[in-house]
Amino acid sequence: MTKYELPDVWQWEEENSNRGGNRPTAGERFEQKLPVGEAPFQLYSLGTPNGIKVTIMLEELKELGVDDADYDLYKINIGAGDQFGSDFVKINPNSKIPALVDQSLNPRVEIFESGSILLYLAEKYNKLIPTDIHGRTETLNWLFWQIGAGPFVGGGFGHFFAYAPEPMEYPIDRFTMETKRQLDLLDKVLAQRSYIAGDTYTIADIAIWSWYGRLALGKLYEGSYEFLNMDEYTHLLEWAHRIAERPGVQKGLAAEYQSLAE
Numbered sequence: 375m376t377k378y379e380l381p382d383v384w385q386w387e388e389e390n391s392n393r394g395g396n397r398p399t400a401g402e403r404f405e406q407k408l409p410v411g412e413a414p415f416q417l418y419s420l421g422t423p424n425g426i427k428v429t430i431m432l433e434e435l436k437e438l439g440v441d442d443a444d445y446d447l448y449k450i451n452i453g454a455g456d457q458f459g460s461d462f463v464k465i466n467p468n469s470k471i472p473a474l475v476d477q478s479l480n481p482r483v484e485i486f487e488s489g490s491i492l493l494y495l496a497e498k499y500n501k502l503i504p505t506d507i508h509g510r511t512e513t514l515n516w517l518f519w520q521i522g523a524g525p526f527v528g529g530g531f532g533h534f535f536a537y538a539p540e541p542m543e544y545p546i547d548r549f550t551m552e553t554k555r556q557l558d559l560l561d562k563v564l565a566q567r568s569y570i571a572g573d574t575y576t577i578a579d580i581a582i583w584s585w586y587g588r589l590a591l592g593k594l595y596e597g598s599y600e601f602l603n604m605d606e607y608t609h610l611l612e613w614a615h616r617i618a619e620r621p622g623v624q625k626g627l628a629a630e631y632q633s634l635a636e
């Protein structure tokens with residue numbers, strides 16, 4: 375590998391932009407008309423760990439008897455750059471999935487950031503978030519933890535383990551250590567309680583399972599189960615399997631993959 379010399383001012387070159395057509399600028403790149411259906415919720419998403427949080431949440435709400443949690447699901451192909459189209463950018467100026475529109479209200483409510491979407495839905499229906507101050511705060515602690523910690527796994531470990539052009543020791547060591555620290559943290563928490571925030575299933579479980587549960591089950595990056603020595607996280611594994619069996623979770627995964635597979 376040639377030694378990298380830091381330039382005085384970094385310059386963007388298209389061939390160095392990695393996957394997904396990212397550029398160092400935000401904003402819309404082309405005119406786009408997104409489809410709009412009849413259901414109360416319009417979901418623009420993809421079956422990634424952040425994307426599945428929302429279909430799981432909506433399916434869990436339906437399992438709990440919330441009839442108006444119906445949604446239309448539209449594929450945003452982030453590999454093809456759909457997230458930079460004008461209609462999508464109006465909903466989420468940050469150009470990332472998932473994005474949700476609640477058109478049961480007038481004017482319609484536009485929601486982006488998966489944590490914000492989970493909280494919006496939990497509060498709207500008063501489900502999957504405890505109402506007492508201690509339980510609610512602990513749920514939010516872990517919800518915010520996931521949003522902050524997840525990029526070390528996805529953008530750090532996952533990127534360098536699975537997607538970088540070649541294995542690189544320094545970033546792999548750095549992000550594997552942090553990922554294993556996070557897995558150990560969750561394992562220790564789940565040794566003490568049945569669910570992430572206490573003794574009930576909440577939006578914190580949905581957010582954390584979609585990343586760490588899927589990682590624990592070996593569903594995110596090929597070969598990572600062995601590489602991370604996942605067998606040592608017994609409490610995390612037990613929780614990950616238990617959550618995977620929930621009908622709402624299974625329907626949430628099926629909804630995402632069936633509708634987005636075309």
Ligand SMILES: N[C@@H](CCC(=O)N[C@@H](CS)C(=O)NCC(=O)O)C(=O)O
Nearest residue numbers: 394422424452470471472487488489
């Ligand atoms: N913090 C955001 C992260 C969303 C995110 O990173 N989404 C990815 C897919 S999992 C994406 O849309 N990437 C497209 C891109 O970076 O251009 C959330 O939780 O919603």
